[in-house]
Amino acid sequence: MKYISFLSALIFCTFSLLAQRTLIAPAKQERIFPQWVGGDRDFWGHGPRVTGTVRVEVTEGKGQIIAFLNLRLEETEGDGSAAEINETRLIYNAPAGKQIRSIITPGPLVSEFNTKLAKGGLNRVGPASRIGPASHLIVNGDGESKDIGNNTNDDSYVSVFFNGFVVELEPLPSGVREYNLAKSLLSSIVAAKLNGTKGRLNTYGPRVGDSWFKPNDSWLKFPDEIRRDTMFFTDMKEVLISPRRYNYNDINLRNIRGDVNQQYLRLSVNWESDGPEFRGECVNDVGCMFGSPSVQLDNFSIKINVRPFVKGSRLLYDPWDIQVDFGYNYSADCGVLSALCTEIFKDPVQNAFFNARFMLASVLREAATLDQISVALTDGIMTFLRVPSRFPGATQIVEVMDRGNDISIRCR
Secondary structure, three states: OHHHHHHHHHHHHHHHHHOEEEEEOOOOEEEEOOEEEEOOOOOOOOOOEEEEEEEEEEOOOOOEEEEEEEEEEEOOOOOOOEEEEEEEEEEEEOOOOEEEEEEEEOOOOEEEEEEEOOOOOEEEEOOOOOOOOEEEEEEEOOOOOOOOOOOOOOOOEEEEEEOOEEEEEEEOOOOOEEEEEEHHHHHHHHHHHOOOOEEEEOOEEEEEOOEEEOOOOOEEEOOOOOOOOOEEOOOOOOEEEOOEEEEEOOEEEEEEEEEEEOOEEEEEEEEEOOOOOEEEEEOOOOOOOOOOOOEEEEEEEEEEEEEEEEEOOEEEEEEEEEEEEEEEEEEEOOHHHHHHHHHHOHHHHHHHHHHHHHHHHHHHHOHHHHHHHHHHHHHHHHHHHOOOOOOOOOOOEEEEEEEOOEEEEEEO
């Protein structure tokens, strides 16, 4: 019995010596623009009230700490205009050769928020308790124009600031090996898997009454091995600025290219259109003194950023950390008043594309899409690993971590 007690103590001391505590200071998350979920997009000086949680946890491969951001901004009176953030972010990678044994501090791994903003503009919002993971939020609340539904400086956004963390690290378990791999290889695998994808963005058709809206003509078709059916963007609607109507106009997918954007794999989805990409029509001449300018979006490209992630021994991307951006040269043709028209019609154009961001992210969260791309990524990585000079006996992927232009793959 004494021998067993001595052996247990020795094992405990050995692990204690091998474990290493370290202080980390997670970087603030850059501006996160919430998704519009209700109301007229304007808080009208009524708050908004900021509620929700920021939660952190160690990934199943013990190599990363992920923050889960679930926040809501809601007008306290009026029509209850509201926007939500339901996303994840990477806030820490374990160093080479180490994994996270535990988070020592903070003790509570969830911070709760419930605050009504007292003024417009920037506000510092503290959590209910100071000892959780989040130090505070910086929230841009009520502004001078529409508050939610775009991603410009005068729209509502949230930046998350974290407290310092103390984590306990330990060596990798026996049998787990670590290899660095260029992210560009992964992005090329995803792009190759999506090669042959076709798409169209169009809501413009023959006039019916006071509308030129054509339903079910905006779609994305992946290769059959990923998904056989066509996915339609059913949420794409006609943009109304009475008495004008605006619609996407015959924008067709040209190609998909893969590259790297910091911790993300980036897919550049490039589109083309022979005419104006956002077409305006006027219901009648009254109130249309500036006409109904057509909007040109030259060099139109959608940038989809996905973060590599491991779940259930498979390499995939985190479905709640998909960042979609749009790149284009925007102009409105309105004769001698083109500069004024460009400013007037900027909001509906930006709002239309801002809503499309979430629709595209939703497409990539589809189980069938995620599964097929996961298979391609996992098979590609295992092929890379199972060569004589690396790890021919590799059976599963344990974790993936960000290393700048590379990712670190851990496998056993």
